[in-house]
Amino acid sequence: KYSHSRELLNDSEHVVREDVASTRLYFVNASLQRVTFSSSVGVSLPCPAGGAPHAVLRWYLAAGDDIYDVPHIRHVHANGTLQLYPFSPSAYNSIIHDNEYFCTAENQAGKIRSPSIHIKAVFREPYTVRVADQRSMRGNVAVFKCLIPSAVQEYVSVVSWEKDTVSIVPGNRFFLTSFGALYISEVQKEDALSTYRCITKHKYSGETRQSNGARLSVMDPTESTPSLLDSFQSGEVQVGHIVELPCIASGYPNPTIRWLKDGRPLPADSRWTRRTSGLTISDLRLEDSGNYICEVTNSFGSKEVTGHLNVQFMIFFSMQHTVTIYGTPRIVTSFSERVVLPGEPFSLMCAAKGAPPPTITWTLDDEPVARDLSRVRTSQYTLSDGSTVSHVNISSPQIRDGGVYRCAARNSAGSAEYQARINVRGPPRIRPMKNITAVAGRNSFINCRVIGYPYYSINWYKEGLLLPDNHRQVVYENGTLKLSDVQKVLDEGAYVCSVLIQPQLFITQTVYITVKVPPLIQPFDFPPTSIGKLMYIACVVSSGDMPIRITWRKDGQEIVPSSGITIDTKEFMSSLQISKVSLKHNGNYTCIASNDAATVSTERQLTVTVPPRFVVQPNNQDGIYGKAGILNCSVDGYPPPKVMWKHARAGIGNPQQYHPVPLTGRIQIMNNGSLLIRHVLEEDRGFYLCQASNGVGSDISKSMVLTVKIPAMITSHPNTTMAKKGHLKELNCTARGEWPIIIRWERGDTVIDPDRNPRYSIITSPNEKTDEVLSTLKLKPAEREDSVFFSCHAINSYGEGRGLIQLTVQEPPDPPELEVREVKDRSMNLRWTQRFDGNSVITCYDIEYKNKTDSWELKHATRNISPTNNQANIVDLHPASVYSIRMYSYNAIGKSEASKELTISTEEAQPDGPPMEVILQPVTSQSIRVTWKAPRKELQNGVIRGYQIGYRENGPGSNGQYSIVEMKATGDSEVYTLDNLKKFAQYGVVVQAFNRAGTGPSSSEINATTLEDVPSQPPQNIRAISVTSDEAVITWAEPPRMTLHGVLKGYRVVFWTVFPDGEWGEMQNITTTKEQVELRGLEKFTNYSIQILAYTQAGDGVRSKVLYIQTREDYPGPPAGIKTVPSSASSVVVSWLPPHKPNGIIRKYTIYCSSPGSGQPLPSEYEANPELLFYRITHLNHRQQYLIWAAAVTTAGRGNFSDKVTVEPAAKAPAKILSFGGTVTTPWMKEVRLPCSSVGEPTPTIKWTKDSEDTAIPVSLDGQRLILSNGTLVLRSVKAEDCGYYTCTATNTLGFDTIIVNLLVQVPPDQPRLTVSTTSTSSITLAWIPGDNGGSSIRGFVLQYSVDNTEEWKDVFISSSERSFKLDNLRCGTWYKVKLAAKNSVGAGRISEIIEAKTHGREPQFNKDQPVFTHINSSHARLNLQGWASGGCPISAVTLEFRPKGTWAWQNVRTNATTDVFLAELREATWYELKMKACNSAGCGNQSSQFATLDYDGSTIPPIKSPLEKNDDVKKLFSIGCPVILVTLGVALLFIIRKKRKEKRLKRLRDAKSLAEMLISKNNRSFDTPVKGPPQGPRLHIDIPRVQLLIEDKEGIKQIGERKRKQQRELFHTQCQGRVLSQPTASGTATPVNKGRNSMVSTESASSTYEELARAYEHAKLEEHLQHAKFEITECFISDSSSDQMTTGTNDNADSMTSMSTPSEPGICRFTASPPKPQDYDRGKNVAVPIPHRAKSDYCNLPLYMKSDPFFRKQSEHHDPCPVVPPREASIRGLAQRAYHTQGRHVTMDSAKHGGSSSISSSSTLPQRTLTMPGSSSSVAQSAAAAAATAAAAAASSSGATGGTPGGASSSSSKMGGSRDSLLESSSSGLGRLQKQRDGGAGAYSKSYTLV
16 A cells, blocks of 8 residues: 555656657656555555556666565566565565665666655554543633554554544534544533544554543633644645644633734635634645744733745656756847937846746947946846846936847857847937957958937948948948958958938948958878877868967877877978877877967877787686676777677587577676676576677687586575474474585574573484485473574585574463553543563453452453453442452463452442432523432432532424533532523423532433513514594504513503693503504594503513504584683674694684674674684674684584673773683793783783782792783793792773683602612612602603712613613622612603612632642642632632742732642642632632642651741731721721711701790690681691701700600600611510611712701791691601611600600701691682592592591591592692602501500501601600700600500501602691590690601
8 A cells, every 4th residue: 555646747747758659658657755565465566657669667776776586575577566575574674675666667769767766664563542631611622632652653543533432423513633633612511521532543554543531621711811722833735735724722712813824814715714623725836835823812812823834846757867958048028129318217128938047148239238226227037937037227318328238148058139229319429339350251240339319320331332232241220230251351441330310411430340361271081090000190271360370189188299199280280190009099189270360170080990809818717696796708909899798508518509698687797898697596507608899800709617606595494483382393494505504503693502401402404305404493392582583594615594583482471460540430440561462462351350358259350352452441330349350361372360459449429319309490480490309318429519400491493402500519408590591481400419529310301481471572563554533553463472471462552642742641551362453532633652562471561662643633622712802892802722622733713703683694704813812803883792602623624613702892891811721831941921911991900929828929020030011921940839820810990800820840750769679690670669750751761870889870771661670781799889760851850869789699718628739749739629619600710829938929820720720840848828819700709728748758748837937926916906006096087077077066956956946936835725626727838848957966855855744755766777766665675677788778868958947937937827837757867977877776764855865876867847738629629630630529638637637537427538649639729839749658657556446547668768666655746846856866656545444555656768758647636635535635636746
C-alpha cells in the first residue's frame, strides 16, 4: 500500500513526456516519492516509467548500484516490477528495506530516469492510544484529542469516536476534524455524564486500537479571558489540496473569532469556509500562501495564534542528466515613436520573455542611458509568468533627451533588441559623432544623431555625392546609413550628415570611416602519416593590413617549441615542422592570424595511426564466488582499439566455441579494456578471449582461463524456528564451498563449545555427492535464554559464510503486572503490563476477583479479554467493599501463573434508588411545587447531599431536554418550587438524589400543568365599523394559541366615551364567546375608545390597543335651555344652550316666534349662526305676547324643539341675564371665562360673588381675577381653591337677575398607595390602590424603580386599568426602591411613598461540613470550591489570596471555577494563610483558613509561630481599642447634633403649646351641658388636610394635663409604624412587634408645619364657631431623620395626665379636620352635578359629625341605606373646598362593647401601617389643646357603656393608617355625652377632640 499525489503541472508533463507520440518515452507516475509497507505484507512496485516501443526497465539504488535479486527478500520481475517480500524482523536489512530506489526506461529514443522513491518497511509494534480528561464551560467548545505515541504516529490514524460505546455521527454539536480531534460545541451539563473514546487504525497492518474513556467536566460560565484549546502551526501544502487551520477557544462571554491573512481580513472567496473547527481552505492556490492570524476576543481580553502557510507546486520528474530549458529572449511589449514637448514627462516600457528571464538595458543614440535621479529613472522587475519589464521614466525631458532609444534583452541563450525615435520639440541639432572603424567585408551602420524637432529630412553625402549611389548603401528614414560588404578603397573616407531644418536651411556633421582589411589564410591540410615520419605544414596569409601576427595552437593550447617541434614564422607566413611523428602529436592544430582589423584562424586535425597492441596481456586467474573480479586486458593504439570479450565454457577452448560476453549491470568492460565482473557466479568459469582492433593493421587477441573458487557459504538454514521450553531442539545448517570447510556455531557473539556446556552438542557430516556439509546443533533442553540469534559459520580458504537463525523458545507467559488505575463505586479500572509473553502471542487474559473474606472457590471471573487491550473495567461490584484481584495471561503454549494479588476497596456509590412519593402541585401559572421523600435508606449508598430536579415542557415544539436545578438536602421530606415556567403548559418532572459520589437514578416522570393565566396578548385584527348613529360592529380574531395560557372562555369588549374636553365616560363592557359583537344604544355622533381582551378561567388578558370609532350623525336633541328677555318696545333677545346631545355638528339654529292672538297660523322662523347662542328678534308689537322656541339643525336634519317661552316686548325692562348657570370644569393653571351677558333698560350692573359657607363674598379683582365689560368673569391660572359656586347678579332699577356657576377645577391625581405582593429571585410584584383622580379620569401610571444604593431610576408605563405589575429581570438578592405616580388629563400626580423590596437570594456562604482542601502535597494544594453555597444566586467569581505565614505579600488568584482549583508552586514544609471570597449579585462571602504543605518525604510539619505573632498582644489591644475609640467619638458627635436639633424644636414646641391653649380657650363649652336635638345655627368646618406638630417638651404636656386630670382616667400609650398603641387592659400586655427591616418603609416626612394650624385658627376666630371643629389623627412618624424605624414608649398605669407616656424619641403626628358640614339641600338640588349618581336621601349628604347625633341617626332609620359614594360626590356645595378623601384607604374608629353592650363598628383596610388603640371603659374625651400638646406622645380612644353591668369593663379598638394624605373620620358619638350617660344622665351631647 502506498499513497501518492496525482497533481501534475501541465508544463512539467509536457517537458517530461517530450510529446509521447514522438519521443516514445514517458513517466507513468512521476509523482510517486515514498512507499511505506508492512513487514508482514510486503509490496510490489511497478516502474513509474515506460516507453513505446517497449523500453528496458531497470531498478537502481539511489547511490547508483544495480539491483540484484535476494532470494525471498527482493526480486525484480521481467516487466520491471520491484517486489519486496514479507520478512521477519531478523531478516531486516536497512539497505533493502529502508533506502531510496529509482527506475530507468531505455529504448531507441533514449533513456529517462524516474524520481527517487523512498521505500520503507515498518514493523508491528505494540502501542496504546490515550484520551485525556477535559474541562469546559457550559456553552463553550470542548476539544478531545487522541494521543498516539510518536513512534507510530506516522502510520496510525483516528477513524472514529465513541460516546458511551456508541459511535459518534458528526452533526448537531459533534464535529470530527481531519486530524482526528473531536469537537463538542455548545457544551451542556449532560455532556459530563458520558465517556468518550477514540478508535485508531494502523495504516499498513490494519490493526485497530481503542483508547481509554475520558470524561468532560462542565463548569458554569464565569467571566474569563479567552484560552486557546486547539490551534494551527506553519506548514507546507500542495496546490489543489484542502487544508484545515484549527482555531478553537473558550471563555465567557463566548469569544468571537476573526481571521486575518497577511494582516488584512480574509478576502471574499467561496473556497474559504469558517467552521466550528477553524478555517478550511479548499482548492489551494499559490496566492493562498501567507501568514494567517486567528484572533480570539471577548470583553475580558484576547488571544491570537499565527502560522505561515506555504502553498507549493510539486514537480515530480527527473531526467538521467540535468535538463536546463533555454529560450532566446523576445520583445513582447515595446514603445512607439512619439513627439513630446520639453518638460512633458514620458515613460518608455519594454517587456521581454525568455528562459532564463532576460535582463534589459537601455541606450540613447548608442550611448547608455545615463541615470539622473532628478529627471531620468530606470526600473526593472520580473512578473510571475517570467516576463521581464523595464521602464525609462523622464520627468522633465529636454532637447538632449530626444533621439533613438534602444532596449536590449539578453540572457545566456541570446539577445533581442528594439528601437524607436523619441522626438523632443526644439531647435534641431546633431550630436557630435565619433569616427568609425569598419572591417572590410562586413556591414557597418552610421547613425546621424539628430536631436530636436521638427526637421524636414536627413541626407548623407560622400565627396559631395548624395547617398546612396550604389547597391551596397542604404539610408533609412531615421537617418541611419548602412554600408554592406564594406570595401576599403570604395568606402573609406568622410561622410557628411545633412539635416534640413527649414527650407533652404541645413545643419551638417561629418564623420570619418576608416576601413581595416582582416587577414586571409590560405587553406592547408595535414596529410596522413604514421609513427616515425616527418611532417611540414605552412600557414600563409594571402591578404590583409600589415602588420600581421601568426601563432599556432594544439587542442586549444598554445604550442611551445620543444624537441621534435619547430615553428618558423616570417612576415605573412608561418611553418610547423615535426621531426619524428608519434602518438602524442595527434590532435587539432590551429593557425591564428590577426591584425588591427580582425583575428582569423584555420583549424586542421593531425591523425597518427597506430595498430593495436597489448599493454597488459590476459593471464589465467581465479575468481571468488560472490566477489568482484577483474580479467585484465589492457591495449593501446590509434585510433583507440575496440576491445571485445568472448567466453567459452570450461573444457572447450576452440575459438569457434567462444561467444560474446553479454554486458549487463553485473558484467562491464572497463575503460582500459579489462572485464569487470561485479558478482562472480559459478557459470562465469571457463575460457575468456580478449580481442582488440582499430582498423590499423591486424586484430590481436589473447585467451585465458577463469577458475571460480567457491567460498564457504551457507546454502540452507532456517531463518526463524520455534522451540518449546524444556524440550530438545535441533538446528540444522548446510554449507558448501571449496574443501576443506570448517563449521562453527555461535550463540549471539559467543562461540559454542560443547565441551564446556554439555547442554549443547554439534554433529557435522560431509556429503560428497553434493559437496555439502551438514551440521546439527542440539539443545538439551531449550531454555528461555536460548531465545537469541544462533549463527552457523562456514569457513574455507576463500571466504566465510554465515547463516542467522532466530530461535524462539516458547513457554507459558509470565503473569502480567497488575495495577489499579481507578476505583469507583461499582467498578474499577485495571491496567496491566505484560512483561514477557513467552515468545508466543498473547491470546487472551483472565481476571478473577472475590470478596476479601471469601475463598477463591467463590471467585468471579472475566474471561477471554482481548490481547489488544491492556486495561479493563470490572463492573457490578458492591460499593464500599473490599476485593481481592488476580490475573492470568494465555498464549498458544499455556497459562501463566497468577499475578500478584491486589486488595482494593470500592468507593461510595451513587444512590441506587430514586426519590419516593414525588408529588407535583401547580401553585401559580408559572410555578409548580414539587414534594418528595428521600430514596430508601438501603439504596442511598451514602449521605444524600442534595437533589437535582429536572423538568421539561411536554408539548409541541419543545426540544425534550430537561432543565436542571439543584438544591441541598434538608431532611427526609423535601419541597421545591419551580419558577418561571410557561403558563398553562404541561411539564414533566423527575427528581434525582445525589451524594458525594454522584447522582442516582431519577424518579419516574410525573406530569403537571401550570395553572391557567390570563392571555398575554390581545385578540388580533380588530376592526370597528360604525353602522348607524347608535350602533357599531366590532370584529376580531383569536389571539395566538401560545399566548392564551389557558382555555379561552370568551372575550370582553371594553368601551367608553371620549368627550370633546378629553374626559372619559363610564367604562362599559360586553362579554361574548364569539369573535364579533354589535354595540347598540351608543351615543350618537360620539367618539368611543374600544379595547378587546380575551379571558380565561384565570381572568382577563391583556387589552388590545385602543381603537377609536365615531358613531354617525343624527337629529340633534332640543336645546338644553332657552331664555327670552325684552330689549326694547319692539324687540326681544333670545338665548339658548346647545343641546345636551347634539348628535352631530350643529350647522345652524332655527328660532320660531308666534303670537297666539295675531291670527297667523304659522310661526316666523329665524336662522342663527351656530357659533352664537343668542338672537335678537325685531319688529315686534309692543305689549303683545309672543311664544318663542328654538331647534338645532345638523346634516341629518332638524332636531326636537326646545321648551316654549313667553315674552312681551317692553320699553323699560328689568335686568335679565342671557347667560346660563351650571357647572364649568377646567384643568388647573388654565384661564377660565364665566360669561354673564345681561340686558335690561336701564342697563344693568354686574356683580360677581363666591359662596363661602353660607356667606357670599364679592369676588376680589386683581391680576388673577378680572370682570370684562360684557360681564364675563375671567379667572387666570385657576387653582384648587378657586373651586366653588360663583353667583352673577345683574341689577337695574326695575329688578335683578342671578345665575349660579359651579366651577370645578381638575388637578393632578392623588398619590396611589403602593405595596409589595410577592418577590422572587428575579422579580417583584407590586400592587396599588389609586388615590383621588383629581376630577379627571386616570389615564395611566408611571412606575419608577432603582437599585437601593443608586439614584438611576428606570421608568415603566402602565395602563390605567392595571392594579398590579411584575418587575422582571431583576438582580438576585438585591434591594430595590420603587415609587408610583398616576396621570390624568391634567398631568402626573404626586409620587407615592417610596417602598423598598428585596429579591430572594443572599451572598455565598461556605459550608462548614465541606473540607476546604481535598488534597495537599509538598508543592500543590487542591481547593474544594464545591463547598460554597450559592445562596440562591449564581456565583460569579471566586477570589483567592494566599501567602506563607510570616510574610506580607499576598498572591491573588481569580477563578470562575465551581469545582476544584489548584494552588501550584508552593514551598514545601511551609504554613500558609488562605482567604477566599465568593461573590454573586447579592454580595460576597468570605472564608479564611490555614494549611501547611508536606515535607519532601510526605510527612506533615508542626505548627510554627511566625515573628508577627510575637506581637499578638499589641495587635489585639490595637484591634479592640480602635473600634471603641471610633464608637465613642461617633456617639459624642451624634449627641451634639441631636442636642442642637432639640433646641430648635423646643422653640417650635412652645409656639404649638400656646396655640393649643388658645384653641381650648375658644372651645370652653361644658362637657356636662346636655344638648337636645341637633345643633342650631351655622357650624364652621375647618379643613386642614396636612398638618404636623412637633412635640418634645414633656413638662408642657404635664401642665396641660393637670387642668383636666379629674376627667382623665385612661393612660394612653403610643406606638408608631406598625406597633401597638395600647392602654392597659385586663391582661396589661401589648402585642410584640417585629423590629426587622420591612420591605415597605416610608421615606418621606409630612408636608406641612404647625403654622397651617395657626392660620386655620385665625380664620375660625372670625366666625367663633370653633366648637364644631373636629380633629382626627391619620399617621404618626418618628421625627429623627437618622432612622426610618419607629420606637415605642410605655409607662405604667396612671389616673392623671401627668403620667401620660411619651415616645422614647421625638415624634411627628398628623391630624386633619372633619369633613365639610351639611349644606342647604334645597339650594343645591337644581344645580347640575357632574357625577354618575347621588345620595338617595338628605341624611346621606350630612357630614359624619352630624350623622353621629341621635337626632339624625333616628332620621336615618326612615331612609334607605346610603350608597357608597366617593367623597367627591357626597355634597355639591362641599366641592367649594376640596377635601382629601381616602377612597379605599378611609379608616374609621371602631367602638365595641364587652358584656353585652351595643356597639358601632367600622372596617378599615391597612396595607402598610396600622395603629391599634385598646382602651378601658372609663376613658373620657380630652380637649383639643390637650390633644395637640400630646400629639407625639399618646392617642386617645374613647368608648362608653350605654347599658349593661355598671362598672363592667368595655373596650374599643380602632386601626388607623394610610398615607400621609389620608383623612380618618370618626363615626363615634360625643364621648363626653356618653360619659354623662354612664353616670346616670341621658341625652347629653358634647364634642370630642381626638389627637394622635
